[in-house]
Amino acid sequence: MTDDDRVFKALADPTRRFLLDLLFARDGRTLTELESGLEMTRFGVMKHLRLLEEAGLVVTRKSGREKLHFLNPVPIRLIHDRWIDKYTERPVSALAELKAELEDES
Amino acid sequence: MTDDDRVFKALADPTRRFLLDLLFARDGRTLTELESGLEMTRFGVMKHLRLLEEAGLVVTRKSGREKLHFLNPVPIRLIHDRWIDKYTERPVSALAELKAELEDES
DNA sequence: AAGATAGGTGACCGAATGGTCACATGTCCA
DNA sequence: TGGACATGTGACCATTCGGTCACCTATCTT
Numbered sequence: 001m002t003d004d005d006r007v008f009k010a011l012a013d014p015t016r017r018f019l020l021d022l023l024f025a026r027d028g029r030t031l032t033e034l035e036s037g038l039e040m041t042r043f044g045v046m047k048h049l050r051l052l053e054e055a056g057l058v059v060t061r062k063s064g065r066e067k068l069h070f071l072n073p074v075p076i077r078l079i080h081d082r083w084i085d086k087y088t089e090r091p092v093s094a095l096a097e098l099k100a101e102l103e104d105e106s
Numbered sequence: 107m108t109d110d111d112r113v114f115k116a117l118a119d120p121t122r123r124f125l126l127d128l129l130f131a132r133d134g135r136t137l138t139e140l141e142s143g144l145e146m147t148r149f150g151v152m153k154h155l156r157l158l159e160e161a162g163l164v165v166t167r168k169s170g171r172e173k174l175h176f177l178n179p180v181p182i183r184l185i186h187d188r189w190i191d192k193y194t195e196r197p198v199s200a201l202a203e204l205k206a207e208l209e210d211e212s
Numbered sequence: 213a214a215g216a217t218a219g220g221t222g223a224c225c226g227a228a229t230g231g232t233c234a235c236a237t238g239t240c241c242a
Numbered sequence: 243t244g245g246a247c248a249t250g251t252g253a254c255c256a257t258t259c260g261g262t263c264a265c266c267t268a269t270c271t272t
């Protein structure tokens with residue numbers, strides 16, 4: 001399993017993306033705290049967090065009996081860089097904004 | 107199945123990412139042409155291209171009996187925007203470049 | 213018209229994935 | 243010290259996914 005394979009596989013599940021959303025909103029949460037926002041057992045959440053950590057999308061730090069989780073955005077940026085040319089970045093970004101606005105209105 | 111779910115699922119497979127790489131290098135290829143670069147039957151490649159198209163990562167145009175495939179980078183940009191804050195974008199980008207350089211050297 | 217070429221459909225099978233549970237370890241606090 | 247709390251492990255099962263095949267339609271060329 002290559003490095004980027006782990007990243008893309010990790011992002012393929014909606015629960016794991018939601019976990020990233022939670023951490024994007026506020027970092028440094030524990031497993032129990034993250035679990036409370038999901039309709040799933042602790043074990044399911046743990047498995048998801050492990051995959052995110054192995055992919056490098058989440059980094060952790062232990063503090064006593066707690067494990068704190070932090071979002072690491074670098075792999076996301078690398079995805080972007082893989083298929084978006086530096087020279088065409090500006091127009092693509094404009095299109096992305098347009099699409100986001102249209103969806104907000106509807 | 108939501109829109110972004112389709113995108114992330116589509117990106118989860120290495121063959122599909124390689125197809126995007128091929129189209130990023132040069133657009134407008136046919137199924138047969140894309141198939142020739144892969145060790146897989148035409149049917150496998152067809153399935154992958156269909157998922158990429160349903161995700162909006164690839165757009166197509168028919169020309170006679172041929173179907174031409176083009177890369178659409180907009181969904182990629184939206185992934186980026188989801189977890190990378192506009193205000194912290196610059197430092198993250200710098201880190202991403204550093205990581206890419208380090209991997210080139212090793 | 214007829215063969216060759218490009219693409220398409222539905223069924224099928226082995227492998228990987230998402231989720232749960234019984235059970236276990238380490239840490240905090242009364 | 244003992245119980246409550248936070249996290250961890252391995253086995254297990256249903257579902258999804260990647261890939262192939264038999265068979266089919268549409269277009270081009272001579």
